């Protein structure tokens with residue numbers, strides 16, 4: 001993640017409204033200069049040029065010199081060039097340009113249903129954000145939890161009551177909103193409605209992360225919107241027992257709790273420091289009333305299936321992987337050698353984790369396997385290896401359920417097992433890949449203006 005990225009597009013910074021301090025900061029403390037690096041069309045570039053010109057003319061004092069650019073690691077890049085030009089073919093050039101350009105990366109804002117986030121929603125809409133998924137009606141909590149939850153909410157409400165009802169002064173340039181609206185209407189027939197309230201923007205506008213507020217839950221979580229797809233694929237229902245086998249820092253556990261109220265969610269993380277981060281995430285986002293339903297455990301995920309065999313309805317394996325984005329920017333010196341060696345060892349660990357997950361899930365239950373790398377040896381090859389020796393596992397098609405309906409927002413690559421698609425377009429195309437191959441999993445690849453991913457996901461059902 002890039003720290004301290006500019007929140008772009010805040011052309012209202014000099015206006016004073018009775019917003020609470022943290023939202024005033026969002027509205028007023030940022031320069032508002034749009035980055036014209038990876039934009040889709042000349043119309044987009046015009047919007048940006050117009051916006052920045054007005055910005056610079058009207059408030060020169062807000063222009064800041066750009067933050068120090070992060071440098072990528074040449075050796076890792078060469079390694080990626082070699083591997084991904086083979087695995088992704090023509091697509092690799094555009095993926096590469098996005099990976100090397102952190103200012104072009106988009107961020108999603110996932111609202112916390114356990115807080116009153118009307119004010120945040122208002123600011124997001126006023127800045128041209130819109131929801132990724134058609135909204136389902138607000139979730140209800142089981143009766144016994146409701147009173148306690150309402151009490152938790154009251155704490156948050158106090159600071160939000162002074163909000164102005166009229167936000168007409170906060171309208172964003174219509175031009176920058178159009179593409180996402182178009183994408184939304186295209187997708188409206190397809191994407192499943194969901195209680196997940198994730199807001200995204202066509203441009204790489206970065207909402208600042210929310211500081212700790214003593215006694216109050218955080219209202220939103222910033223994330224790569226593609227990381228919601230494994231959670232959607234998990235289809236968690238109220239009352240289910242769910243295991244998040246590799247849980248830290250807790251983004252997907254948080255998202256799971258936005259989708260439903262499971263009877264029990266076990267968040268497992270063997271690394272102590274990462275487990276601390278996980279615990280903090282859960283404390284910052286979930287009301288105390290849910291603490292009896294959410295547990296943190298510290299097992300090696302490889303042995304989880306033995307110790308808790310066939311207990312869970314749903315298991316998420318968001319596996320340790322060679323995270324393409326962070327490896328490209330956080331590897332230096334000896335770390336590079338070490339990381340490349342580690343890359344070779346990861347598939348074995350991933351296979352063991354996925355097998356363990358299949359042991360932990362009940363017959364008829366489902367396991368979702370995900371990574372944030374495009375490497376086929378950590379993705380399709382892992383799923384294939386597990387299917388070979390787990391005849392009880394059946395892969396399910398996410399192409400129809402997730403890739404096609406969400407193709408306006410995400411770019412799904414049909415590349416698999418080293419096969420090279422000979423096309424520049426990565427929009428799902430029927431008939432390109434056999435139905436068996438499609439069932440092994442789907443891969444989101446970052447593209448200009450759809451910079452989400454990398455994210456691979458596969459869903460296996462344990463036969464009854």
Ligand SMILES: C[S@@+](CC[C@H](N)C(=O)[O-])C[C@H]1O[C@@H](n2cnc3c(N)ncnc32)[C@H](O)[C@@H]1O
Pocket residue numbers: 245246247248249250251252253268269270271274299300301302318319320321353
């Ligand atoms: C990709 S991260 C998980 C991210 C998390 N699901 C989220 O959304 O915030 C993978 C995690 O797996 C953990 N891990 C590594 N080896 C593991 C093992 N043997 N068993 C379980 N988890 C492991 C890592 O420490 C790391 O926190």
